[in-house]
Amino acid sequence: MVAGEASGDLLAGLLLGGLRQRWPGLTGVGIGGPQMVAQGFDAWWPSERLAVRGYVEVLRHYREIVGIRHQLRQRLLQGERPDVFIGVDAPDFNLELEANLKAAGVRTVHFVCPSIWAWRPERVRKIQASADHVLCIFPFEPALLAEHGIAATYVGHPVANVVPLEPDRQAARRQLGLPEDAEVVALLPGSRGSEVDYLAHRFFEAARLMQQARQGLRFVLPAVPAQRERIGRVAREAGVADLVQLVPGQSHAVLAACDATLIASGTATLEAALFKRPMVIAYNMNWLSWQIMRRQRLQPWVGLPNILCQDFVVPELLQEEASPQRLAQAVLDWLDAPERVRALQARFTQLHHELRRDTAALATDAIEALLAR
Structure with a gap:
């Protein structure tokens, strides 16, 4: 294998x-x-x-x-x-x-x-x-x-059997040491070194902007062991080491615990959908790689939840659109729209049954x- x-x-x-x-x-x-x-x-x-x-x-x-x-x-x-x-x-x-x-x-x-x-x-x-x-x-x-x-x-999809149909948010928060009544945003900048290099700083800057606009927000980032040191270094360079809680792995617990997630395009977006969490999908890569890739796209969507739903059910901010300001505002929009979140959760529940x-x-x-x- x-x-x-x-x-x-x-x-x-x-x-x-x-x-x-x-x-x-x-x-x-x-x-x-x-x-x-x-x-x-x-x-x-x-x-x-x-x-x-x-x-x-x-x-x-x-x-x-x-x-x-x-x-x-x-x-x-x-x-x-x-x-x-x-x-x-x-x-x-x-x-x-x-x-x-x-x-x-x-x-x-x-x-x-x-x-x-x-x-x-x-x-x-x-x-x-x-x-x-x-x-x-x-x-x-x-x-x-x-x-x-x-x-x-x-x-x-194997993960559809691992993720419960109704995730236990409070149990996940207890596991991670998060307050049960806080608003929590999960940051998932990807598991590859190249993803961390291109996205982590943008995500940390967006977290700073969100915290300024909404006092009391908590941020948690599940770092795979191979990238933990690199992510920690970027967090210190961005001046958010005290703002963002890094946890070793435990991405499923983090997704279960959060109210919304800022997340790199990839398999993790499907996992976030199975956890019924509103998300903002972001991606940024080398300019030449992006020019080649965008010419080979056959669909208007990049994120798996949007592809499977055949609609922009969650925002996608790619390349120059993935600025800290736009990322922050798109996440805050979810936190201010409970009816929109409930409609999304219903669609994601239907998707979960289809993949199980x-x-x-x-x-x-x-x-x-x-x-x-």
């Missing part, structure tokens, strides 16, 4: 739990993070080595990433070949590796369909050459892949059928 970042590690860890129930003697090796290691996975490389986003950023790490892929391919093919290879998201890394392994006779599964319905539709040809089977987390994806002769199974399936069992069934063939 290969998972290339914190969200992929979470998905892979949940899948490994289902695989181990079916095959207690299963051995898992490759690239992974702490959630996978907790399931007995042997991580030859840590997943954060692949956690890079953006064309320019990838180029800076290209030689290292390609070297890791080459070493992994050689190790898998020259040693005892795996019964199946599962690439978890990270399509730029995994699809190339899967194509090489498939050509050598190894069965391949790709978990999380690349968002060919949102951007880079040409990737469908790469999927055809790479994956024997695709495990899809959104219900409309298998039919889309079937049009191109790609076998796929809808398995639901026994993901581990459905995925394991599909993998077992592939192995039987």
